[in-house]
Amino acid sequence: xxxxxNQKTFEFQTENSRKIMAHFNGGNISSDSGGLLLxxxxxxxxxxxxxxxxxxxxxxxxxxxxxxxxxxxxxxxxLALGYEDLNDHDELRNDPLLAVMVGKKDPTGKDRIRKRDKxxxxxxxxxxxxxxxxxxxxxxxxxxxxITVNKHAVDAFFTNVFLQSYDKPPSIxxxxxxxxxxxxxxxxxxxxxxxxxxxxxxxPLYIFCGEHLLCARLRPSDIDASAGSVKELERIxxxxxSQWPDVQIIIRADSGFxxxxxxxxxxxxxxxxxxxxxxxxxxxxEIAQELEQxxxxxxxxxxxxxxxxxxxxxxxxxxxKARRVIGKAEYMEKGENPRFVVTSLSSDEFDVKTLYEQQxxxxxxxxxxxxxxxxxxxxxxxxxxxxxxxxxxLWLSSVAYTLLSALRRLGLKGTKLARARxxxxxxxxxxxxxxxxxxxxxxxxxxxxxxxxxxxxxxxxENLRRLCxxxxxx
Numbered sequence: 523x524x525x526x527x528n529q530k531t532f533e534f535q536t537e538n539s540r541k542i543m544a545h546f547n548g549g550n551i552s553s554d555s556g557g558l559l560l561x562x563x564x565x566x567x568x569x570x571x572x573x574x575x576x577x578x579x580x581x582x583x584x585x586x587x588x589x590x591x592x593x594x595x596x597x598x599x600x601l602a603l604g605y606e607d608l609n610d611h612d613e614l615r616n617d618p619l620l621a622v623m624v625g626k627k628d629p630t631g632k633d634r635i636r637k638r639d640k641x642x643x644x645x646x647x648x649x650x651x652x653x654x655x656x657x658x659x660x661x662x663x664x665x666x667x668x669i670t671v672n673k674h675a676v677d678a679f680f681t682n683v684f685l686q687s688y689d690k691p692p693s694i695x696x697x698x699x700x701x702x703x704x705x706x707x708x709x710x711x712x713x714x715x716x717x718x719x720x721x722x723x724x725x726p727l728y729i730f731c732g733e734h735l736l737c738a739r740l741r742p743s744d745i746d747a748s749a750g751s752v753k754e755l756e757r758i759x760x761x762x763x764s765q766w767p768d769v770q771i772i773i774r775a776d777s778g779f780x781x782x783x784x785x786x787x788x789x790x791x792x793x794x795x796x797x798x799x800x801x802x803x804x805x806x807x808e809i810a811q812e813l814e815q816x817x818x819x820x821x822x823x824x825x826x827x828x829x830x831x832x833x834x835x836x837x838x839x840x841x842x843k844a845r846r847v848i849g850k851a852e853y854m855e856k857g858e859n860p861r862f863v864v865t866s867l868s869s870d871e872f873d874v875k876t877l878y879e880q881q882x883x884x885x886x887x888x889x890x891x892x893x894x895x896x897x898x899x900x901x902x903x904x905x906x907x908x909x910x911x912x913x914x915x916l917w918l919s920s921v922a923y924t925l926l927s928a929l930r931r932l933g934l935k936g937t938k939l940a941r942a943r944x945x946x947x948x949x950x951x952x953x954x955x956x957x958x959x960x961x962x963x964x965x966x967x968x969x970x971x972x973x974x975x976x977x978x979x980x981x982x983x984e985n986l987r988r989l990c991x992x993x994x995x996x
Contacts, residue, residue, distance in 0.1 A: 530545065530546075531543055531544070531545055532544040532545070548957070549957060550618055550957065550958040550959065550960075551955060551956065551957050551958065552617060552618075552619040552620075552955070552956050552958055552967075553953060553954075553955050554603045554617070554619065554620065554952060554953060554954075555619055555954045555955070555956035555958075555967050555969060556951050556952035556953060556954040556979070557599060557602070557603055557619070557620070557623055557952055558619075558623065558967065559929060559933060559951065559952070559979075559982055559983065559986065560599060560602055560603075560623065560925060560926075560929060560952070561599075561622075561623040562933075562983075562986045562987075562990060563925060563928050563929045563932060563933060563986060564595075564925065565990055566928075566932065566986065566989050566990055567683070567686070567687075567925075567928050567932075569683055569921065569924055569925050569928060570591070570594060570595050570598055570921065570925065571591060572679055572682065572683065573594060573598075573676070573679055573917075573921050574590050574591040574594045574595070575675070575679075576671055576672050576675035576676045576679055577590045577594070577669055577670065577671050577672070578669070578670045578671075578672065579668065579669050580660060580661050580662045580664065580668035580669070580670070581668045581669070587634065587635060587639075588644075588645045588649060590653075590669055591625070592624050592625060592626065592644075592645070593645055593649065593650060593653050593669075594653075594918075594921075595623070595624045595625065596611070596614075596620065596624050596644055596645060596650070597611075597650060597653075597918055598918060598921050598922045598925060599620060599623050599624065600614055600620070601899055601900060601918060601919060601922035602899070602922045602925060602926055602944075602948070602952070603948065603952055603953075604945075604948055604953075606900035606903050607903070608647040608650050608651055608654075609647055610647075611644070611645065611646055611647045611650055612646050612647050614644065615642045615643070615644035615645060615646050616631075616641065616642055616643075616644075617644070618630060618631075618643065618958050618960060618965075619956070619958050619965075619967065620644060621643035621644050622965050624644065626643045626644070628643060629643050629960055629965065630643060630960055631643035631644075652666055652667045652669070653669050654906065654911045654914050654915065655667055655906070655908075655911055656668065656669050656670055656671075657910075658670065658910065671914060671917075676917055677737070677757060678757075678761060680735055680736050680737065680738075680920070680924070681736055681757075681758055681761045681762065682761075683734075683924055684731060684734040684735075684736055685761075685762065685765050685766075687734065687928070687931070691765070691766040691768070691769055692766075692769060693768075693769065693770065694769065694770040694771075694772065695731050695762070695769055695770075695771055695772070696731065696732075696772045696773075696774050696881075696884075697729055697730070697731050697736065697755070697758065697771065697772070697773045697774070698728075698729065698730045698731070698773075698774050698775065698885050698887075698888035699727070699728070699729050699748075699751055699773060699774070699775040699779055700727075700728050700775060700776065700885075700888055700889065700892065701725050701726065701727050701728070701741075701747040701748075701778065702725070702726060702728065702892050702896070703716060703719040703721070703723040703724075703725060703743070704723050704724040704725070704726055704740070704896070704901070704902045704904055705719075705721050705722065705723045705902065706722055706723055706724060706904060706905070707722070707905075708905060708907075709907075710904065710905070710906065710907055710908070710909075710912065711907060711908050711909050712724060712740075712741075712742035712743075712909045712912075713742075714742050714743045714744040715743075716743040716744075719743075722743075723743050724740055724741060724742060724743055724904060724912070725741050725742065725743040725745065725747065726738060726739060726740050726741060726901075726916060727739040727741060727747075727749075727750060727751065727754065728888070728891075728892055729754060729755075729758065730888045730891050732887075733891060733927050733930075733931070734924075734927070735891070735895075735920055735923060735924055735927070736758055737754050737758065738895075738901070738916050738917065738919075738920040739754060739913075740904070740909060740912055740913040740916050742909075746778075746781075747778035747779065748775075748778060748779045748781050748784060751779060751781075751784055752783060752784055752787045755773065755784075755787070755788075755793070756787075759771055759791065759793060770794065771793045771794065772793070772794040772795065772796060772867070772881075773788060773793060773794070773795045773796075773797075774795070774796045774797070774881070774882065774884075774885045775797055775798065775885070776797075776798040776885070777797070777798035777799055777800040778798075779797055779798075780797040780798060780799050780800065780864060782840050782841055782842060784797075785797070785841075785845070785864070785866070786842060788866060789866060794865070794866045794867050795864075795865060795866050796863055796864075796865045796867065796877065796881055796882050797863060797864050797865070798861075798862070798863055798882070799847060799862040799863055799864045800862075801860055801861070801862055804835075805835070805847070805849065805860070805862050806860055808831070808833060808835070808847075808849060809829075809831045809849040809851045809860060812829040812830070812831050812849065812851035813829075813851040813853065813858050813860060815829045815851065816828060816829045816851045816852055816853040816858070817853045817858070819853070820853040820854070826852065826853070826854040826855070827852065827853050828850055828851065828852045829851045829852075830848060830849065830850055830851070830874040830875055830878065831848070831849040831851065831874070832846070832847075832848055832849075832869060832874045833846075833847055833849065834846065834847070835847040835864070845864050845865075845866070846864065846865055846866070846867075846868075846869075847862055847863070847864050847865075848862065848863050848864075848865065848874050848877055848878050848882075849861075849862050850862070850878055861878075863877070863878060863882050865877060867881075890943075891923075894923060894943055894944050894945075895919055895920065895923050897945070898943060898944040898945040898948070899919045899922045899923050899926070899944060900919055901916055901919040901920070901923075903915055903919070904916065923944065926944045926947060926948075927944075929947065929982075930942065930944075930947060932985060932986060932989055933982040933983075933985045933986045934947070934951075934982060934985075935985055936981070936985070937978055937981055937982065938978070939951065939978065950975050950978070951975065951978065951979065951982065954969055954970060954973050954979070955969070955970040955973070956968055956969045956970060
């Protein structure tokens, strides 16, 4: 027979004589009240509203209690606040503060139509699940799943948000490309074993410009890391140049993207590139003298030593012409460490040391952005059966990252968290305990008096308030 726990009081012991008595009777208290800063960031940028515009709702509006925008906002805010699973929403749907953030007119849920939904202002897991599982060809005649997403509109959305973040066009932008593994543990469509990563996974393609996410494309792992890169670059470069016709565009990636078709496309479309180049015996022979020099310097100083060489190089078969290659002859405690990059940039623009150390090596920052998405915003939560549903989950995670990135860029500017990772921002700025009181005209949010980062919160609030198009009232 199943045992039911009816405990209402929780007693804890301390080192002193006082006992600690705990109850779940504090009223409407939220642990995510810092999420109001996310809502304010949304009011400034319109990120969630623009993303919701990529969906078409075929439902009967008279029979729907949650708009597409509300469903999307609920899912994205929850991801940003640390709730990765749809199952979490069966409890989150009771949260009046999240309902306020989503934009519900009745954050108490008292006006819900069905009796079983009374007091639950937000959508449950089943409604959100139907959003994710709607097939491509759904229409008004479909039975349950009627909200479709326009793939091309989503692609354009990420680039539009990037363009909107600038007050004036920059003179130069660098697009970083990279692929990463997304381990899967079921039998999802597109499941393949990847020898390099040693597991079954997807192989999503990411394109960033600084901290701005421009592409998150879910792909099966039985392909080359660079597969589809030109197609993504074509649309992004075209969209960027339609608004910034004079901007210089450079793409940057590791040796997995050093492919003839990518370099040829860049040269034909006046896009510069800096790409890692896999070493081989011909390349190592080219810098043999520099490696000897680096070894001599190391023996004199006992410090890692580098010597660079700038030369023309062409492969025996795969390249259509000779290109500029930078060779780094490095000698360290473990021995020689030669590295190479190929670039379309001339020596007049960048000398060899600057090009390698400041331009190429800076691509490592993109890997931190990918880690943020996967570790902090659950981009690897691709457990649905179909590629389409998992792509939508990746997009939702990407939008949550874009929103948090906007909060970091706009709200945290000039603070000690200006370069903090998303999970640090969540822990210190969004996870704030507060009592929620809802009256006819106002929603009162009473923050915890012992919250340790009050000054930081005030500074972020003021930063966002100065940018908000609609004045706030204290």
